[in-house]
Amino acid sequence: MLNVSVIGASGYGGGEVVRLLLGHPEAHLRHLVAETRVGEPFAEVFPNVRGFIDGRTEPLDPAAVAADSDVVFLALPNGVAMSLVPQLDDRVRVVDLAADFRFRGAPAYERWYKTPHIAEALLEEAAYGLPELHRAEIRRARIVGNPGCYPTAALLAIAPLLRSGLARPTAIVIDAKSGVSGAGRAASSRTHFSEVNENVFAYSTPGHRHSGEIEEELRLLAGEVSFTFTPHLIPMTRGILATVYLQPARAVTREAAEAAFREAYGGEPFVRVLDGESLPQTKATLGSNFCDVAVRVDPQSGTIIAFAAIDNLVKGAAGQAVQNMNLMCGFPEELGLRVPGLFP
Numbered sequence: 001m002l003n004v005s006v007i008g009a010s011g012y013g014g015g016e017v018v019r020l021l022l023g024h025p026e027a028h029l030r031h032l033v034a035e036t037r038v039g040e041p042f043a044e045v046f047p048n049v050r051g052f053i054d055g056r057t058e059p060l061d062p063a064a065v066a067a068d069s070d071v072v073f074l075a076l077p078n079g080v081a082m083s084l085v086p087q088l089d090d091r092v093r094v095v096d097l098a099a100d101f102r103f104r105g106a107p108a109y110e111r112w113y114k115t116p117h118i119a120e121a122l123l124e125e126a127a128y129g130l131p132e133l134h135r136a137e138i139r140r141a142r143i144v145g146n147p148g149c150y151p152t153a154a155l156l157a158i159a160p161l162l163r164s165g166l167a168r169p170t171a172i173v174i175d176a177k178s179g180v181s182g183a184g185r186a187a188s189s190r191t192h193f194s195e196v197n198e199n200v201f202a203y204s205t206p207g208h209r210h211s212g213e214i215e216e217e218l219r220l221l222a223g224e225v226s227f228t229f230t231p232h233l234i235p236m237t238r239g240i241l242a243t244v245y246l247q248p249a250r251a252v253t254r255e256a257a258e259a260a261f262r263e264a265y266g267g268e269p270f271v272r273v274l275d276g277e278s279l280p281q282t283k284a285t286l287g288s289n290f291c292d293v294a295v296r297v298d299p300q301s302g303t304i305i306a307f308a309a310i311d312n313l314v315k316g317a318a319g320q321a322v323q324n325m326n327l328m329c330g331f332p333e334e335l336g337l338r339v340p341g342l343f344p
C-alpha cells in the first residue's frame, strides 16, 4: 500500500484524483492540501465523497508531505509545482497535472508560459505522461508531467496517422471543444454561467498554450510539423471532443486509416477505437479514463478526419495521472481505473 498525498486537493483536478484514489486498492490517502480552503472538511469541499473521507484539508507543509508520502500529485496553477518539487525528497514520486514538467527543456516552457523555469535540471528526470506514446519512459521516471486535456485528445487522434505515414505532418487543423470544468474551479467572467450557457465561442487562438506541448510531441512523431489549433468553450461541465483534419500523404482509404488506429491502439487499455458507423461522443467517456477515437476519409477532398473524445478531468487530467502512478509504481496500468463512464 502506498501513501499518497494530493496538493491542490480542493480544485477540480485534485478533487478528481482523490475520488479515483478512493477506489484504488494500493493507495492510502495521506495529506490533502489546499491553499485558500484550508481546514475545511473534505466532504464539504467535495460533497460527492461524503462518507468516504472524514478528514479536513491541510495547509502546505512540504517537509511533512515528503516524509509521509510515496507519491505526490500536484494539481496547482501553472508555475507552482516547479518551486515545490525541489522541496520534496528524491524518494518521492511526483505526478504534476500542470505544465511545469511537460516540456523537455526550459526554453519551450518559457516560450509558451512566459515565465522562467526555475527547476530546469529536474526536467531531465521528467517524462511526458501520455502512456500511449511514452509508456517505457514513464515507468522509469520519478517525475511525470501529466499532459494537458486538449493535447491528450488531439495527440491520440493524430498519432496513428503520422506514425503510419498515411497523413502529412503539415497543415493539420485541430478543432476542439471543451466543457467549462477545463478552466478550473475559480470563477471568472469567461466561465460565468450567464456567459457560457447557450453560448459557444473560440478563445486563445491562435497561440493557445497547449499548442506548445502538441508541437513538441508532433515533432517527436514526424519531424517538422505545422498545425492550427482552435479551442472552443461549450456549455457543458465535462468533456472534450477534438476533430482533426489532416491531408493524406497518398491516396488513403477509410479501411487503411482504421487499420492504422487498430494497430496503434489494439493493446491499449484506455483507448477505444470505434467501429461501424459510431463516432466519439463526450458523454460516452464521462467520468471514465477512456479516450474514444475514430477516423474517416472525405471522398470528395481526400481529407482524413480523426476524432477523439475524453473526459477532460479524467483521461485529460486525474485519471491519466493515476494511470501514470500505476506505471511508475509497477502496478497493473488499469488498477482502480477500469470502470465505464456514466451514460446518459
Ligand SMILES: NC(=O)c1ccc[n+]([C@@H]2O[C@H](COP(=O)([O-])OP(=O)(O)OC[C@H]3O[C@@H](n4cnc5c(N)ncnc54)[C@H](OP(=O)(O)O)[C@@H]3O)[C@@H](O)[C@H]2O)c1
Binding pocket: 007, 008, 009, 010, 011, 012, 013, 014, 033, 034, 035, 036, 037, 038, 075, 076, 077, 078, 080, 097, 098, 099, 147, 148, 149, 181, 182, 183, 184, 185, 186, 312, 313, 316, 317
Ligand atoms: N481542469 C481541467 O480539466 C484540467 C485538465 C488538465 C490539466 N489541468 C491542470 O491542472 C492544474 C489544476 O487545475 P484545476 O482545474 O484543478 O484548477 P483549480 O480547480 O483552480 O484548483 C487549483 C488548486 O490549486 C490550489 N492553489 C491555487 N493557488 C495556489 C498556490 N499559489 N499555491 C498552492 N496551491 C494553490 C487551490 O487551492 P484552494 O482551492 O484552496 O484555493 C486548488 O486546490 C492546472 O495547472 C491545470 O492547468 C486541469
